[in-house]
Amino acid sequence: MAFTIAVAGKGGVGKTTVAGLIVRALVERRDGPVLAIDADPNTNFHQVLGLHVERTIGDLREETLKKIKDLPPGVTKDQYLEYGLQQCLVESNGIDLLAMGRGEGPFCYCAVNHVLRRYIDLLSKNYKYVVLDNEAGLEHLSRRTTQDVDVLLVISDANPIALQAAARINRLADELQLCIRKRFLALNNVSESMRARLGTESFREKLAQAGLALIGEIPTDETLWSLSLEGKPLSELPSTSPAKLAVHEILEKILRNGGGS
Template structure:
């Protein structure tokens, strides 16, 4: 009997402002083109909802919208109705998945605030895990830090990709995230992408410690223009720095073959 293929789950994390969302979007672009017959899911777990913009998607109902419906019903004293809503949450989350050209998308939504109920949050996290298992590849754009991915999305990923820029602060943050991930997240492989380096010689000055470098990506004027215009990252050419860098990282992780065209 043929063994069922394991879902490849890639979580992208790092300090705010280092370009992790653009890199996550580039990875979705590459996987969609490389594996047209596979099911690919993009999860926007960043409250800023930047991945939707980078992928040219209009955000719809989020997982947190569904959670708040249950929380508000509990707070109104309608326990029976809340239980019914929770039972329907699985189907609501599936309905909230937006089917795009070659991939699917769902947003976690805003940060949890007043009315945080552990049982509800735990149930929804389990539902997201079940949803993800229906896909071959999952790319998660996480909030700065790793605790949020662990707490609100899932506790196990196959690949953890940390993003830094060529700054001491960025490198310190990814090293801190690694320490947290080693305690809280089950992962198979981890590495760092050094983004927005000012030139090829700058990479010689970057010391990531024990974190293996998956790719160096130079500052990309073309991407900066796309960001300003709110353009879909899918329209970036394969030769763009961020697309080539993201492809190099995926190859270094063994997700795509080395030297493979995007």
């Protein structure tokens, strides 16, 4: 079974960036193949990974519903979906990527979703690690996209609003009784001035309210920011990148505390 890490948090806090750095760190460990899943309908995980997405699962779902009545003789819906899923999978060196694309339209997708979920579960078994980049907020929890994961890594910056969002994600995961084995909070985009405030009583109180164990802090990284402005992938970050080093450390802690090897 793949070890699954899902990344969540408020909009713009750095989920995709951290998920991408985790994928890069896993690839550098040379510990087995990694499946990256872009569960944000606003597909952009591929950009930080330097990959190209031609077709999303959302596209496949729509096409299947349109063509379901005129499939070529002898081709079952399951076969059509399986073939389509293979086309959605972006394969590269050590990292494969699946983009979920947009959500559902007005039709009934239950049967198609059922088949897709089964294939994605089967596909995940071919990998040592699965890293899931989620959309902002809580929708993915209530839609149960993020269920049955080993580690839910909630990202927040030091802004109280982002910390409140982290707390809500944590509470909702409890309420929905999702099967999440471990949950952690990582503070991203921590500037020098912000670092000085992290130890204050008032900040520690806000952190405690989130109810999540703090696994690490990721500093503000000017090089990372410039790469993103130029649309360049995270693989171009130098080995001295403070954000990259911090995420490597976080990953090691996740694998030690979360049960991965």
